[in-house]
Amino acid sequence: MLTPKKLRYKLRRLGFPRPLKHMATADPRFDLRSLDASQGVYEIRWKNQCCGVTQSYQDIASSVSGSCAVICSGPSLARISLRELGTQPTIGVNGAIKKFAADQTCPHYFAITDPDFFQSRFSMVQQVADTTAKCFFSFAGLSTICRRDPTILRKVPIYLHDLANHWYGRPKLSAAEFRSTAERESEFHLHPAYSQEGDAIGFSRNPSKGVFCGRTIAFRALQIGHYLGFRTFHIFGMDMNSDASQVRFYEQGLRSRPSNLTRDLDRFIIPSFETLSLLEGDEHAVQVWNLSPCSQMPANIVAPMSWSDYQQQLQQSADSVARDLAA
Numbered sequence: 001m002l003t004p005k006k007l008r009y010k011l012r013r014l015g016f017p018r019p020l021k022h023m024a025t026a027d028p029r030f031d032l033r034s035l036d037a038s039q040g041v042y043e044i045r046w047k048n049q050c051c052g053v054t055q056s057y058q059d060i061a062s063s064v065s066g067s068c069a070v071i072c073s074g075p076s077l078a079r080i081s082l083r084e085l086g087t088q089p090t091i092g093v094n095g096a097i098k099k100f101a102a103d104q105t106c107p108h109y110f111a112i113t114d115p116d117f118f119q120s121r122f123s124m125v126q127q128v129a130d131t132t133a134k135c136f137f138s139f140a141g142l143s144t145i146c147r148r149d150p151t152i153l154r155k156v157p158i159y160l161h162d163l164a165n166h167w168y169g170r171p172k173l174s175a176a177e178f179r180s181t182a183e184r185e186s187e188f189h190l191h192p193a194y195s196q197e198g199d200a201i202g203f204s205r206n207p208s209k210g211v212f213c214g215r216t217i218a219f220r221a222l223q224i225g226h227y228l229g230f231r232t233f234h235i236f237g238m239d240m241n242s243d244a245s246q247v248r249f250y251e252q253g254l255r256s257r258p259s260n261l262t263r264d265l266d267r268f269i270i271p272s273f274e275t276l277s278l279l280e281g282d283e284h285a286v287q288v289w290n291l292s293p294c295s296q297m298p299a300n301i302v303a304p305m306s307w308s309d310y311q312q313q314l315q316q317s318a319d320s321v322a323r324d325l326a327a
Contacts (some may be wrong), residue, residue: 019171025140046146052153057208067232074239078249115140136161164210189278214272215264240296
């Protein structure tokens with residue numbers, strides 16, 4: 001059924017030439033005015049008035065080190081308490097904010113990029129804004145914030161989170177053109193079997209230049225985390241089963257939003273995670289662990305880790321820090 005919202009979107013898309021169709025996800029009253037585009041710094045404008053400014057990526061480059069936890073929203077997340085992560089840095093995504101709130105803890109970083117999430121779950125966006133997290137939002141999300149609650153733009157530091165080849169205000173390149181551009185970009189790593197059709201599959205070491213979609217925000221969070229300086233990632237709630245009776249820990253039944261994770265797993269998600277092997281050397285190589293006990297992600301792509309093994313690893317890390325301080 002074509003809802004009024006979908007009809008407005010389709011009509012808006014008709015007004016854009018094909019290379020700029022991605023711009024239709026933003027309200028026509030919204031705009032980003034470049035202050036330092038190379039570092040993702042833009043003035044956020046609504047009805048020709050400044051509502052806020054996105055932060056510079058340069059300020060957070062390699063600002064941390066060690067490991068972090070990526071908190072997704074699969075049903076398995078309900079089995080743990082985030083308070084047990086202690087001081088472990090966290091990157092939350094999408095509806096995981098409800099788990100942070102329930103466990104009375106705050107994320108260090110938070111990413112939301114899906115236009116539908118901003119539209120249909122805006123109360124969760126407001127919850128994120130009530131934390132102290134550094135936030136990574138898409139331009140479509142910023143547009144929705146301007147329309148519904150622009151005070152958010154001044155509550156938390158916000159970084160523009162563009163998808164590679166879906167940049168704000170720039171025409172989308174053809175698959176061949178983008179591949180040629182990406183191959184010249186030292187901070188992009190393309191999958192060796194990347195097709196000339198469909199989504200680009202790769203990894204970006206610099207989100208200010210755009211990130212690769214991966215068809216899951218968990219993969220986008222890894223690109224953010226890598227840029228921040230983390231090299232070990234523990235992913236919670238990455239169940240990846242949209243055919244299950246419950247897709248997200250916080251909703252089920254008729255109230256659930258649709259998900260394409262199962263459909264996209266083999267064609268996009270797994271190849272995207274395979275690009276992690278392209279990050280070589282002590283400076284860039286990563287370790288990624290899957291803490292979901294019921295994940296569809298193959299173990300040879302992301303190695304599984306049990307909750308008890310993770311807790312033991314946290315304790316060993318804490319003991320090591322204590323010894324260093326005592327030395």
